[in-house]
Amino acid sequence: VVAESGIAYRGGVESLGQHADAFLVGSAVMRDADLDRAVRHLVYGRTKVCGLTRPEDARAAYASGATHGGLLFAKDSPRLVMPEQAYAVRSAAPLAWVGVFADQPAKEIAELAKALELQAVQLHGSESREEVERVRALLPSGCEVWKAVRVRGKLPLREETGADRLLLDGWSAGRLGGAGVSFDWSRLLHHAERREVIVAGGLTPDNVPRAAALEPWALDVSSGVEATPGRKDAERLRTFFAARRRLPERGVHR
Template identity: 40%
Template sequence: MDIRVKICGLKRPEDVDAAARAGAVYGGFVFFPKSPRHLTVEEARALAVEAPVGLAKVALVVDADDALLDAITGAVPLDMLQLHGRETPERVAEVRTRTGLPVMKAIGVAGPEDLAAIDVYSRVADQLLIDAKPPKDAALPGGNGLAFDWRLLQGRKYWTCPWMLAGGLTPDNVAEAVRLTGARQVDVSSGVESAPGVKDPERIAAFVAAATGQDSRVG
């Protein structure tokens, strides 16, 4: 099955290598100080320049101002930006123009009322990340290990731009999530960790195998 996998929150060279070896298409670098997966610009650059060829490098930012965007894009070789804050459609368009990079916009979903935003942002973003909406008191906008009701996305395969499913995915449930939603791309962070911010290469390999239908657990 042609499913593209993103491993987000990579912090160490061995994490980047594990993602690439497993067959992930995207590797995510987090620029958000409250996250246990946060990287400085210098740390991200060191990882990105040594990343295996073929692994698309994605920078996750949260309501980043122009100065931070300029610092990141000026130092780190990237293939895409992921906007994971409260960025408006207008801001998404501004970031695309300013950086010249494709932009993925994260949309938090908890119920049917949240789906309208998907249509709005699909007109300005290159890709969408459909994630579980964080609790109101959550410190992180994503990476909380929470899932939403995947049935909300059934029959919604044909938005005007590519989309990626995130939120609470693990090696044990990703195949079912793909089956229910029709997602062709999936994103995982905490679901392949042994501790917050510490990636487990065996879980990465198991996740990619399950997502792509190479695992015996996939029926």
């Protein structure tokens, strides 16, 4: 059976994968100005590899199937990159680049966003709605603001934060992220914005199919593909994206 009409996103591929042997796509990808990006979205879904610190890791992430790369500027992170280092990493692969910050001045964030031509800035600290809006006002046109929330209680809605998109991360005491801790993903099943959020925290080759089955806007992996903090492992990246690409087995329904 070949599915040949209306397939425009990864979630559609996963849903029809229960019934089809192959997919025929054309207009859905040809309408995108970036053909490579459109194909990656269909084959793997949007996936950010965060905490990239070396050009070779950026190239390995891109070769494996990543769509986004994350550069950490949060001061206490073991994955911290300096601006010159960030530029070298960013120049190594044609990913959509995201800068990660935590409670840093809006002017500093905006300057790095402009210098590195970031597609988004991710605020991973305790930024208020007012601080989110202050950052947005200084960003170049087209650069989004993502707000990370470490999940403990109620799942938030985007409007509550003022951000363009929410990233939901696992909670670990004293850690902003990259701790390899996931939250209870089943809580997303009835969340009004499930298909618009980014899921992060504790993703590995073993559990990425379960996270992908929720059909979030994107997944965000870091420690699950590392040899040591800040140093990605090429084989782990390949294994992760092979699992990311895999469709649910027939007869297994969400």
